[in-house]
Amino acid sequence: MSNPLSTPADSRFQPEDEAFLSIRHVAKRFDAFTALDQVSLDVKQGEMVCLLGPSGCGKTTLLRVIAGLERHDQGSIFAHGDDISLLPPQARDYGILFQSYALFPNLTVAQNVAYGLSAKRLSRSQQQQRVQEMLEMIGLPDSGKKYPGQLSGGQQQRVALARALAPSPSLLLLDEPLSALDAQVREHLQLEIRRLQKQFHITTLMVTHDQEEAMVMADRIAIMQHGRIEQFDTPDRIYRQPATPFVADFVGQANWLPYDRVDAAHIRIGALQLEVAHSVQQGSADTSSGRLFCRPEAVDLFPAADACNRFSARVVDQIYLGDRYRMLLELEQLPGQRLMADITNAVRSQLPDIASDALWISLPQRSLQLFS
Numbered sequence: 001m002s003n004p005l006s007t008p009a010d011s012r013f014q015p016e017d018e019a020f021l022s023i024r025h026v027a028k029r030f031d032a033f034t035a036l037d038q039v040s041l042d043v044k045q046g047e048m049v050c051l052l053g054p055s056g057c058g059k060t061t062l063l064r065v066i067a068g069l070e071r072h073d074q075g076s077i078f079a080h081g082d083d084i085s086l087l088p089p090q091a092r093d094y095g096i097l098f099q100s101y102a103l104f105p106n107l108t109v110a111q112n113v114a115y116g117l118s119a120k121r122l123s124r125s126q127q128q129q130r131v132q133e134m135l136e137m138i139g140l141p142d143s144g145k146k147y148p149g150q151l152s153g154g155q156q157q158r159v160a161l162a163r164a165l166a167p168s169p170s171l172l173l174l175d176e177p178l179s180a181l182d183a184q185v186r187e188h189l190q191l192e193i194r195r196l197q198k199q200f201h202i203t204t205l206m207v208t209h210d211q212e213e214a215m216v217m218a219d220r221i222a223i224m225q226h227g228r229i230e231q232f233d234t235p236d237r238i239y240r241q242p243a244t245p246f247v248a249d250f251v252g253q254a255n256w257l258p259y260d261r262v263d264a265a266h267i268r269i270g271a272l273q274l275e276v277a278h279s280v281q282q283g284s285a286d287t288s289s290g291r292l293f294c295r296p297e298a299v300d301l302f303p304a305a306d307a308c309n310r311f312s313a314r315v316v317d318q319i320y321l322g323d324r325y326r327m328l329l330e331l332e333q334l335p336g337q338r339l340m341a342d343i344t345n346a347v348r349s350q351l352p353d354i355a356s357d358a359l360w361i362s363l364p365q366r367s368l369q370l371f372s
């Protein structure tokens with residue numbers, strides 16, 4: 001049967017060599033509202049991909065479409081090159097874990113984990129062995145006889161993870177599995193899930209709206225906004241080479257300065273002229289003006305005397321952030337325009353007493369990005 005959800009182009013689709021899951025031009029509307037807008041994404045075998053974006057951007061909808069719990073209106077989903085767009089959820093054989101643990105309160109921990117195995121036709125002893133393996137894997141080997149109500153939130157979420165993993169699913173789908181937990185337990189489980197994911201080579205797609213969680217856990221991150229993927233890349237490139245102003249703003253801290261272009265290698269910001277590398281131009285073809293982007297830690301507070309883009313500044317305020325300081329600066333020639341500069345505590349201790357002294361700073365060319 002041909003797939004009515006596929007466009008002619010989709011049916012000729014060849015996935016990337018290593019792609020386990022390929023999403024092609026998937027669209028989903030709820031009445032007039034577009035929840036997913038032409039989403040395409042390739043997830044490699046054994047890869048951990050995080051979907052990161054603000055509330056309402058379509059993360060859960062995309063996960064539900066992949067799981068088969070929601071039917072998309074357009075586009076196709078391929079697993080190992082096979083179009084699975086029309087398969088019911090049970091035929092997709094994916095492990096799913098949602099935000100609330102949703103364990104059965106009247107079943108023991110062992111029975112909860114075994115529940116995931118019910119479709120597997122295992123003998124009783126095989127099932128018991130698998131359950132015990134899973135409980136050992138999540139670090140709760142002696143909790144099989146307990147009930148969920150006798151466990152902490154973090155322990156319950158680990159049991160839910162064991163239940164999702166017990167049948168050895170080919171794909172693990174996690175929707176904010178840690179968001180209900182306190183920070184310490186969450187950080188611990190982030191590393192645990194990543195360790196298990198890597199050890200067993202489980203292809204995983206995880207939704208989060210916590211950028212640090214995505215940075216810690218993901219091989220690649222898909223940044224979503226308004227039902228679209230803005231950038232799909234490694235955490236490092238998402239942070240250091242954001243493809244759009246939204247990504248630059250959503251991940252990490254950003255300095256923005258409005259500029260006018262002078263020539264291919266120079267821009268003007270108020271009374272300042274800056275050298276920029278031509279290759280860092282981003283955005284549309286209109287290059288006459290735009291916004292310059294620079295991370296706070298890229299601002300150099302100890303520039304050489306001949307450093308390029310070296311300007312006189314004054315410290316307006318400083319914020320202690322534990323592992324570093326955020327200095328709030330005002331450039332002498334740009335009154336009223338604040339600039340954040342993050343420095344380590346060690347660097348901070350080398351700065352003279354800065355109350356209102358002027359100092360030299362530079363905006364290194366390689367760390368500047370222009371968006372039109």
Ligand SMILES: Nc1ncnc2c1ncn2[C@@H]1O[C@H](COP(=O)(O)OP(=O)(O)OP(=O)(O)O)[C@@H](O)[C@H]1O
Binds near residue numbers: 057061
């Ligand atoms: N069944 C539905 N009927 C109508 N609108 C829906 C339905 N499900 C989701 N939406 C809408 O689609 C948009 C995307 O929802 P989705 O749950 O995918 O967002 P999300 O990125 O997971 O957000 P959050 O971070 O808050 O969980 C939202 O505006 C939501 O209101």
Ligand SMILES: [Mg+2]
Binds near residue numbers: 059
């Ligand atoms: Mg959601």
